Amino acid sequence: MEIFSNLGLGFSISLSLNNLWYCFIGCMIGTFIGVLPGLGVTVTIALLMPLTFKLDPTTAIIMLAGIYYGAQYGGSTTSILVNIPGEASSVVTCLDGYQMARQGRAGPALGISAFGSFIAGTIATFGLAFLAPPLAQFALKFGPAEYFGMMCLGLIAAAFLGQGSMLKSIMMVFFGLILGTIGRDLVTSFPRFTFEISELEDGLGLVPVLIGLFGVGEILNNLEAPQKGREIYHEPIRGLLPSWREWKASIGPILRGSVMGFFLGIIPGGGAGISSYASYAVEKKLSKTPDQFGKGAIQGVAGPESANNAGSQGAFVPLLTLGIPANSVMALFVGALMIHGIQPGPLIMTKAPQMFWGVITSMYVGNVMLLLLNLPLIGMWVQLLRVPYRIMFPSILLICLIGTYSMNNSLFELFLMGIFGVVGYLFKRLDLEMAPMILAFVLGPFMEDSLKQALITSHGSLGIFIRRPISATFIGIICFFILLQTIPRVRRYKAAVPKEEL
Numbered sequence: 309m310e311i312f313s314n315l316g317l318g319f320s321i322s323l324s325l326n327n328l329w330y331c332f333i334g335c336m337i338g339t340f341i342g343v344l345p346g347l348g349v350t351v352t353i354a355l356l357m358p359l360t361f362k363l364d365p366t367t368a369i370i371m372l373a374g375i376y377y378g379a380q381y382g383g384s385t386t387s388i389l390v391n392i393p394g395e396a397s398s399v400v401t402c403l404d405g406y407q408m409a410r411q412g413r414a415g416p417a418l419g420i421s422a423f424g425s426f427i428a429g430t431i432a433t434f435g436l437a438f439l440a441p442p443l444a445q446f447a448l449k450f451g452p453a454e455y456f457g458m459m460c461l462g463l464i465a466a467a468f469l470g471q472g473s474m475l476k477s478i479m480m481v482f483f484g485l486i487l488g489t490i491g492r493d494l495v496t497s498f499p500r501f502t503f504e505i506s507e508l509e510d511g512l513g514l515v516p517v518l519i520g521l522f523g524v525g526e527i528l529n530n531l532e533a534p535q536k537g538r539e540i541y542h543e544p545i546r547g548l549l550p551s552w553r554e555w556k557a558s559i560g561p562i563l564r565g566s567v568m569g570f571f572l573g574i575i576p577g578g579g580a581g582i583s584s585y586a587s588y589a590v591e592k593k594l595s596k597t598p599d600q601f602g603k604g605a606i607q608g609v610a611g612p613e614s615a616n617n618a619g620s621q622g623a624f625v626p627l628l629t630l631g632i633p634a635n636s637v638m639a640l641f642v643g644a645l646m647i648h649g650i651q652p653g654p655l656i657m658t659k660a661p662q663m664f665w666g667v668i669t670s671m672y673v674g675n676v677m678l679l680l681l682n683l684p685l686i687g688m689w690v691q692l693l694r695v696p697y698r699i700m701f702p703s704i705l706l707i708c709l710i711g712t713y714s715m716n717n718s719l720f721e722l723f724l725m726g727i728f729g730v731v732g733y734l735f736k737r738l739d740l741e742m743a744p745m746i747l748a749f750v751l752g753p754f755m756e757d758s759l760k761q762a763l764i765t766s767h768g769s770l771g772i773f774i775r776r777p778i779s780a781t782f783i784g785i786i787c788f789f790i791l792l793q794t795i796p797r798v799r800r801y802k803a804a805v806p807k808e809e810l
Contacts (some may be wrong), residue, residue: 315437318665322673327370330363331670334371335677338378339685342398343386344700349379351523353640355711357647365648366663370670372644376637377429377620377671381678384421389414397485398616401589404601404608411604413506419548420558420606421613422682428566428614429675432621433568436628437668440657443629447654452761453772457782459755462632464577464786467744468793477744484745487512488752495760507720514643516712517749520725521742523708525732527701548683554606561591562610569615573622574634579663583619584612628664629654631754636746643750662664 321327341352353372360368383398401421408417439610450458467477490501491511502508550558568590591611592601601608623634624641631653633639645652650660657664671757712725735742766772773779 310592311438311441314441314661314665315669317662318437318667318669321366321662321666322370322469322670327367327666327670330367330371331374331674332677334374335378335674335681338375338380339382339678339682341375342379342382342384349376350637351519351526351708352379352639353637354518354522355646355707357515357640357644358711358714360644361647365650365660366490366666368648368741369641369644369663369667370674372641373624373667373671374674375490376623377617377674378678380613380617380620381422381425381682382507383616384425384609385418385682388417388421388609398584398613400584400612401609403588404603404605407602407604408606415548415602416550416554416606417609419681420550420554420562420610422548422679424558424562424565424610424614425617426675426679427562428618428679429621431563431566431574432570432618432670433672433675434624436621436671437665439625440629440664440668443625444654444657446629446669447630450654450778451776452758452765453776454782456758456762457773457779457786458630458632458756459751459758461782461786461789462626462634462791463744463748463751468789474793476740480740480742480745481748484748487745487757488748489518489756494753494757501746502736507718511753512724512749513716513721514640514750516721516725517728518640518746519708519712520728521732521735521746523704524725524729527705527708528729528733529736531701550606553562558606558610559609561587561616564590565611565614566618569618570622572615574625583615583622587611587615618676618746624667625673627652628656628667633747633750637748641807654774 322331337352337356338349341349353375356372357376360371363371382397384401384405387398387401389407405417405421408414463481467481468474468642477655486501488511490508492499492502492509499509534580565583565587568587572583572586586612588601588608590596593606595607597605623638626632626634627638627641631642633642640654650656650663708725709722712721713719732742762772763769773783
């Protein structure tokens with residue numbers, strides 16, 4: 309019964325007028341970002357983080373969370389109507405959603421997308437409410453050795469479960485760890501990699517790095533490509549309420565996508581993008597008519613859209629209970645919590661229960677808002693695509709400059725933003741994933757601190773990571789991951805090389 313009293317506490321906080329207003333703002337901004345291609349949710353949260361300084365910590369996280377899961381709603385609108393995914397997680401929705409729109413079924417596609425996202429968000433919110441407390445209680449048993457093992461597992465999983473080359477992902481993890489060591493050592497206070505630049509003694513700021521990589525880098529990447537005119541959907545949108553037959557075909561994919569997306573969102577390196585791809589693959593496999601997928605199957609919209617919304621909320625489980633970001637957006641939430649003086653992890657539930665339960669219940673409130681707002685405003689969101697690139701990109705760059713400078717009123721951080729903008733552009737050109745690097749950059753200082761604490765308590769013995777059962781379990785899972793990736797490669801190598809050469 310304690311869970312229901314905690315939910316009651318959460319709703320009393322999230323339903324206050326102030327928090328309702330900022331939840332509404334977050335949902336609106338998130339939908340706006342989801343609709344517009346080129347301005348991602350990561351850079352948006354990084355830009356708005358300095359503006360939350362004067363807000364109550366609970367209110368700030370409620371607004372930022374609304375931006376994150378609101379973007380999943382907005383991304384589906386343009387995917388269905390004009391075949392342009394506003395978010396990476398909405399790419400799969402283009403396959404069948406756009407075909408439905410071309411067949412005059414845009415209304416049911418948009419309707420099932422909105423209702424599926426709402427159902428998935430509701431399931432994920434209550435899953436988070438019921439799963440988080442026992443997981444946080446378990447995490448209270450963690451010491452430095454356990455935290456180090458868990459963070460190593462998170463980085464390994466992020467590298468192996470990424471969508472690109474595993475070797476490139478591992479390389480990006482090491483690059484992120486190196487960036488995280490810049491600044492004064494936490495124990496000896498010795499400056500490392502600062503090159504006698506006083507501004508680097510406190511380390512690289514999270515905001516200029518992220519805004520540079522995702523904001524400026526994305527602008528440079530888009531400006532290089534020839535910009536074609538964007539197609540605008542002009543047909544009247546009718547029949548937003550799906551028929552009984554469409555509901556019957558969609559309810560299974562919605563429920564499966566919700567559960568699958570929630571648990572994939574928990575895994576480091578997972579999240580909304582992987583969830584939507586996995587859901588589409590499962591629905592196509594289970595379908596009696598797989599040949600209809602890609603030609604306007606409503607299951608190809610219902611499943612992925614439910615999965616990406618559940619995945620975005622499932623990512624809050626490791627953040628709020630373990631203090632571990634599951635993806636690059638959650639890494640920003642770590643920074644946002646620390647800016648407000650809150651250490652992410654299992655102690656949030658006891659030290660800041662109002663924030664913990666207020667944020668969880670606000671997700672349900674936000675999903676209700678998004679359902680009521682998105683369907684009537686579809687026409688308005690589509691019109692935003694008329695904004696020409698020559699206006700959009702300079703505006704985004706101006707927001708990047710203001711957001712970075714307002715953080716610490718530092719010209720040096722503007723310089724850092726420019727450097728990492730070029731770095732982000734090069735990463736895009738070289739097809740390097742930035743999510744593993746961001747996770748390593750955020751987790752690196754915590755990993756180093758946990759490693760040093762563990763070695764101090766064990767008098768320098770590495771055996772502490774094996775003697776403690778939880779830590780040893782994490783190391784065992786890491787070894788399993790490595791073997792799972794290397795054994796098939798060794799077999800392929802042996803099969804390709806003639807026996808006489810071995």
